[in-house]
Amino acid sequence: MILKARYAALAGVVFLVLAVVYGLLSHDVGGVTMLGALGIAISLAALVLAAGSPRGDEQ
Amino acid sequence: MALSTSALAPHAATDAHAHARRGISNPILGMILFIASEVMFFAGLFAAYFNVRFTAAHWPPLVNEAPFEPFQIRNEMVLAAILTAVLVLSSVTMQMAVWAIRRGDRTAFLRNTGVTLVLGLAFLTGQVYDYLHLGFGITDTAFGSTFYTLTGFHGAHVLGGTIMLSVVLYRGLAGQFSARHHDAVEATSLYWHFVDVVWIVLFSSLYLL
Numbered sequence: 001m002i003l004k005a006r007y008a009a010l011a012g013v014v015f016l017v018l019a020v021v022y023g024l025l026s027h028d029v030g031g032v033t034m035l036g037a038l039g040i041a042i043s044l045a046a047l048v049l050a051a052g053s054p055r056g057d058e059q
Numbered sequence: 060m061a062l063s064t065s066a067l068a069p070h071a072a073t074d075a076h077a078h079a080r081r082g083i084s085n086p087i088l089g090m091i092l093f094i095a096s097e098v099m100f101f102a103g104l105f106a107a108y109f110n111v112r113f114t115a116a117h118w119p120p121l122v123n124e125a126p127f128e129p130f131q132i133r134n135e136m137v138l139a140a141i142l143t144a145v146l147v148l149s150s151v152t153m154q155m156a157v158w159a160i161r162r163g164d165r166t167a168f169l170r171n172t173g174v175t176l177v178l179g180l181a182f183l184t185g186q187v188y189d190y191l192h193l194g195f196g197i198t199d200t201a202f203g204s205t206f207y208t209l210t211g212f213h214g215a216h217v218l219g220g221t222i223m224l225s226v227v228l229y230r231g232l233a234g235q236f237s238a239r240h241h242d243a244v245e246a247t248s249l250y251w252h253f254v255d256v257v258w259i260v261l262f263s264s265l266y267l268l
Binding site for chain 2: 028029030031033034036037038040041042044047048051052
């Protein structure tokens with residue numbers, strides 16, 4: 001299975017959605033900040049790890 | 060000589076094949092993962108600031124049950140706005156340096172890297188000047204603590220960035236970068252853009268929000 005880097009970056013969107021839901025339910029800005037940043041960090045990590053792996057279409 | 064050339068040929072072909080399969084260089088991969096961890100580091104600081112700010116009865120906090128004039132930093136944001144412009148401009152020159160080395164223009168690369176370094180040092184100088192004239196310290200309520208913690212850690216990152224830029228400039232002057240080999244320049248530019256983005260969020264949170 002070929003894993004496209006841009007699709008891997010979508011992994012972080014889960015936490016961004018979670019941040020929105022958490023913010024609506026709790027009104028805790030600090031928690032929303034942490035969850036939002038976690039989403040960005042996971043997107044970055046997933047993007048670079050997927051892009052950094054050998055290209056699947058050459059195997 | 061001919062023997063050694065033919066002996067090297069298979070290795071060269073293998074290296075070229077390995078290079079073609081490589082998705083991203085190790086320095087850039089490492090830098091982006093480092094930036095991902097830095098996102099969480101600053102998120103912790105911002106979360107603490109927002110938590111203190113939005114749970115406080117008064118913001119900035121009262122001192123002796125009265126507003127404390129030095130805390131009204133919004134009224135004196137000219138210097139901070141200038142520093143923001145300096146840092147944004149430095150990101151532009153950094154990117155111009157990257158574009159220059161990508162097309163092999165070493166003169167433009169060195170010039171833009173030098174300007175970026177000077178702008179970074181100007182930012183740090185301005186921040187030190189700001190600290191000397193603020194009128195409150197890190198122990199003056201939660202406002203002072205969060206303000207100095209956020210801006211101080213950011214300033215430390217700018218200092219780290221200027222050190223990286225100095226190394227890049229030194230290596231550039233020594234002729235170590237070319238259109239094909241400049242991963243350190245790309246990695247440094249990513250870090251510098253990240254530091255710039257953090258400052259924009261920081262400036263917006265502290266002075267505008």
